[in-house]
Amino acid sequence: MNKIAFxxxxxxxEAIIQGLIDGGMYLPEQIIVTNRSNIERLTYLKEEYGVNxxxxxxxxxxxxxxxxLAMKPKxxxxxxxxxxxxxxxxxxISVLAGISIQTIQEIFGSNIPIIRSMPNTSASIRMxxxxxxxxxxxxxxxxxxxxxxxxxxxxxxxVEEDQLDAVxxxxxxxxxxxxxxxxxxxxxxxxxxLEREVANNLILQTLAGAAEMLMxxxxxxxxxxxxxxxxxxxxxxxxxxxxxxHFSEAVIHCVKQAAVRSCELKEMFRxxxxxxxxxx
Ligand SMILES: NC(=O)C1=CN([C@@H]2O[C@H](COP(=O)(O)OP(=O)(O)OC[C@H]3O[C@@H](n4cnc5c(N)ncnc54)[C@H](O)[C@@H]3O)[C@@H](O)[C@H]2O)C=CC1
Ligand SMILES: O=C(O)[C@@H]1CCC=N1
Numbered sequence: 001m002n003k004i005a006f007x008x009x010x011x012x013x014e015a016i017i018q019g020l021i022d023g024g025m026y027l028p029e030q031i032i033v034t035n036r037s038n039i040e041r042l043t044y045l046k047e048e049y050g051v052n053x054x055x056x057x058x059x060x061x062x063x064x065x066x067x068x069l070a071m072k073p074k075x076x077x078x079x080x081x082x083x084x085x086x087x088x089x090x091x092x093i094s095v096l097a098g099i100s101i102q103t104i105q106e107i108f109g110s111n112i113p114i115i116r117s118m119p120n121t122s123a124s125i126r127m128x129x130x131x132x133x134x135x136x137x138x139x140x141x142x143x144x145x146x147x148x149x150x151x152x153x154x155x156x157x158x159v160e161e162d163q164l165d166a167v168x169x170x171x172x173x174x175x176x177x178x179x180x181x182x183x184x185x186x187x188x189x190x191x192x193x194l195e196r197e198v199a200n201n202l203i204l205q206t207l208a209g210a211a212e213m214l215m216x217x218x219x220x221x222x223x224x225x226x227x228x229x230x231x232x233x234x235x236x237x238x239x240x241x242x243x244x245x246h247f248s249e250a251v252i253h254c255v256k257q258a259a260v261r262s263c264e265l266k267e268m269f270r271x272x273x274x275x276x277x278x279x280x
Contacts, residue, residue, distance in 0.1 A: 001030055004149075005060045005090075007079055008070030009035035009042055009053075012095055015124035016068070017049055019153030023126050028052075034060045036075065061086040066149070069094040069104070073265050077276050080107040091142050093117055093149075097168045098265025101135045101161055106273040109280065113137040115146050118164055118172045119153065128154030129171040133161035165266070169258035177254065182207065 004026055006013045013033065020026045028050035034057060035041060042053035054060050061067055061083045067090045071079040076099055087108065093115045094104055101114045115138055119130040130150040134143055143158070150156035159167060182203060189199030213224055229235040 002026075003030045003032060003064040004066045004068060005064035006031070006033040006068050006070050007035075007057075007060070007083055008068075008072075008075075009033050009038070009045055010070065010072075011121060012119070012123075013068070013070040014045065015121045015128075016070070016095070016119065016153060017045065017051060019123040019126045019128065020149070021049055021051075023152035025149060025152040032060050032063060036071075036078075057082045058086045061090065062088075064090055066091050066093060066145075069096055071096070073097060073099050073269055076104070076269060077107055077272055080104065081276075084108055087112060091115065091138075091145065093146060095119060097172060098165065098262040099269050100266050101133070103266070103270045103273045105135070106270075106277050109277065111135075111137055113139070113142060115142070116161060116164060117146070117150065118167045119150065120172055120175050122175060123153040126153050129174070130154060130156045131159045131164060131167040131171070132156060133159055133164055165259045165262035168262045169255045173258045177251070178207070 004020070006017065017031055017033070020031070021028055029052060031049070031051040033042060033045055033051055033053050034055060037055070039055070042055075045051055046053045067083065067087065069076070069079065069092065073096050076096060084107070091113060092104070092108075094101075095117050096104075097118070099116075101116050104114050104116075105111055114135045115132055116134075117130055117132045119128040122128050123130075128150070130153070132143075132146055132150065134146075147156050147158070185203045186196070186199060189203065190196065194202075210224075213219070214221060217224070219227075225239070229239060
């Protein structure tokens with residue numbers, strides 16, 4: 001039976017698992033999950049989604065045709081080291097932010113086919129925006145399989161690896177920026193005396209409506225904004241205030257700093273991987 005293994009059982013692994021099962025790409029029994037040592041977390045995933053769980057890395061990896069690396073970047077050396085010897089012809093897909101294909105290959109100690117991906121947590125409702133980049137050993141068939149996997153949980157686009165820092169900053173971290181904006185809207189609604197539930201319904205429908213307008217009308221964001229903004233009206237007063245607080249610059253700096261951090265992680269862990277390699 002075609003199986004997928006998850007090395008790492010956190011928020012991102014859970015979101016992908018949920019999306020893959022709901023999308024019918026895998027049955028729960030085709031999914032096997034392991035983590036470092038948190039049995040409680042594995043048990044939760046088993047009870048919630050019916051997936052297989054195991055602390056036995058050999059079993060987890062050898063049963064699978066795809067191995068998904070889903071640990072934190074800081075745990076990448078230890079995580080790969082624990083499965084390295086069991087990897088044969090499985091396709092390895094990484095979701096790790098800032099860890100290059102070359103670094104992953106250095107840790108594996110061989111030029112195995114790797115696909116680096118950057119999904120986001122909306123994978124859980126099959127609405128991820130995912131970008132993937134492949135190493136030169138990856139076959140067209142493996143790219144096709146990976147695209148199909150990520151298409152099951154949302155939209156997927158193939159990019160050059162050097163674009164993944166920007167992608168990570170934009171759409172990998174992106175949901176958090178939107179949630180932060182929603183938190184601020186909730187705070188403002190409370191300050192204006194709106195009931196929490198009433199405000200939440202209005203905020204969420206406004207958010208969903210604005211996203212649908214962008215997607216369905218194909219109008220530029222600036223034009224849609226203009227259509228809301230009556231001269232001398234309320235929106236203009238609000239937007240002018242955002243501008244006085246340098247909203248646009250804040251967002252641009254935010255995404256830039258996230259991309260810088262992705263580059264920093266890449267350099268930090270490349271050095272760690274080289275040390276690991278020379279230690280062997
Ligand atoms: N959370 C998000 O929105 C996104 C996260 N990512 C990437 O996904 C990866 C995981 O992120 P989260 O799920 O948020 O982290 P998390 O902290 O929720 O989960 C990490 C998991 O890795 C496991 N782990 C740690 N060391 C391990 C080892 N040696 N062997 C096996 N498993 C090990 C932990 O037990 C835990 O289950 C990160 O590399 C992150 O960059 C990518 C896109 C979005
Ligand atoms: O914050 C992080 O590093 C991860 C990568 C993208 C979203 N979460």
